[in-house]
Amino acid sequence: MRIIKSVSQLERWREQIISKQKLDGVVISVCGGTGCHAYGCKGVKDQFAKNIRKDDAEHKIRLKFTGCRGFCERGPIVTIQPQGVFYQRVQEKDVPLILSQTIEKGKVLDHLLYEDSTKKRKVASEKDIPFYKAQHRLVLGNNGLIEPTKIEDYIGMGGYQALAKALFEMEPGQILDEITASGLRGRGGAGFPTGKKWEECRNTPGDYKYIICNCDEGDPGAYMDRSLLEGNPHSILEGMVIGAFTMGANQGFIYVRHEYPFACKSAEIAITQARRAGLLGKDILGSGFDFDAEMAKGGGAFVCGESTALIASIEGKIGEPRSKQVHTVTEGLWGKPTNINNVETWANVPLIIRQGSQWFSSIGTEKSKGTKIFSLVGRVKNTGLVEVPMGISLKKIIFDIGGGPQNGKKIKAVQTGGPSGGCLPASLFDLPVDFDSLTEVGSMMGSGGMIVMDEGTCMVDVAKYFTHFLEEESCGKCLPCREGLKRMREILAGITEGKGNGESLSLLEELARVVADTSLCGLGKTAPNPILSGLRYFRSEFEDHVYRKRCPAAVCTHLIQYSILEGDCTGCGACKKICPTQAVEGDRKKSHRILSELCTKCGSCKDVCKANAVRVQ
């Protein structure tokens, strides 16, 4: 790799990369996101590599192993350029066929195409798939085009041009104005204006300053930061160097959860490459500006997503938050001014610098600009990462992009904002998705988890789940959070076990208010949100549990019964064979029966029943 010492050298390098890429001919991209890994994408990639080598076709076919393309549920995903063919659920055995038919003869393989079930037709290109159609993939779009381990791919796409512009055509003050004018707000959860944060850090006097990229992504059900760092790490690094130049920072850290092994590797490789190319370190691009970055690994603590706890963790200490009377921008890492932004925020920075604040602020709503990546997951048909302009309605995301219900069950809620957020009922699905609208109705944007729930999801159980989650993740430093969460979880557990009484709900509400008012950090302050939003929108479900000892969603094991529907049972015997407690009886080819006194409600019979004859009530 070369060392780039000036803008003209960077430009020359880019031109060389582009002219070399023109010789590539066909490009086969295999998605290497973690979701596709679970479906065996590595085997598919290896098969391609083997066959291409065997055919001696390396000079005319470029094989790319890219980052996550978002439509994880349909993995492994393979795309072929320049034809623009989008194949899904590709298996190793399909590889020779793709090479001999699609690559050699230009023939599209029908069985690997996505089927649009609403129109009952096969779709050959990505842009025609409903899941992608309504999206606006500014930040995530390049994930499918570049190989994250190759800095050349990023440079070829115009990477580090924003940095060159920032270093040589702009003053730090101008960059700050541009970020402020763009209206960019923090993508990590709270939506604090990025420009304001940068300004405070910039104005704080100090001989040494730090910036941090927060990839602790602890919100369960959200994985956009992981996918960005895995799939396009240089865009984040570029954003960080621009930020460092603006604020006068000397050193940066990318803090990654250790549960993300691919992201850790990707960040490390990108840092090494950028350093070797002269895009990190001393005298970046010959500008005289020095800045370096390194990766820090987390240890599996949710609270470390909180800025002061994260700082403690980088310092090698226990991840306990501290009171925020003094902001981290004035006194952060090792007591020095420190600016922390989330992965997606950093990734937006190069886009704004390159294309201007005016362009950026033309997307989105009045107070929430740009796009936001959501992980659309749970009980919805099309699951994956979706990037949409701010202000789009929940309905559009869940039904147009997500394709609606998964198994014909009615969708009743969507959970946003992670454990600090809340569950919103279907009656609010016309709501525009932006920072302020979601907060107004008792939830929040959070880092972008969007977990769809249907009739089969019990809202009391969900409230119990989040409270238990937060109880486990509470660092234990302050009493309201440590003790309050435990008591609230106990009350909720009692309700799901049919032990709730007339006082349970009012006691829950009272405790929730105390915990919210008196906890030290954001974790405790927002911890009661799942309970409060549950009671606000789904009170009747809570009351069913308390007063009628019934779980309408048939989830809470103490309140449900398993049975076999006589007319639907084919008597295949699969349930009888799998039942661990011999609670199923019946002769072959005759309807079976569940003996409730032996049944442990494990649900295995339902898992194996092909006739869908097992009922839970």
Next chain:
Amino acid sequence: MGFRPVDEIVGKYQGKKTALISILHDVQDQYNHLPEGALRKVALKLQMDLNDIYGVATFYKSFSLTPKGKHSITLCLGTACYVRGGPRILREMKKDLNIEPGQTTENKQFSLNAVNCLGVCAIGPVMVVDRKYYGEMNAVKAKRIIERMNKKGNGGKS
């Protein structure tokens, strides 16, 4: 044991105290857990109080002071996996292996972990067995994977 690899690990991070968490990760990779002797050596090398190191090693969930089993089974209980039936899988795994999350079977074959999100939410419920990811799991599928592993090795129920 002289815990010689610890020298190398601490050296890799230039003996920086701030790299403690990364160092502990590497020590755990080396020994499959954090042995007391290794922690004492880390303390000595970094010139830190053993107390502080113990604090960090017990605060963060990824560290274990007791040896882990030959195979690690991790079940995701993130929200997306949860609403798609993750808890039921965990319940069955607990029953099958006769251990609680965080524990290891007596024959040291399996360690069971429940984590709060692995970031593979679109294909939940997710289970990771020895670093291999499995999506769209249910209790029956999970049992079959464990059975297969039992047959392959000499493992068995504790």
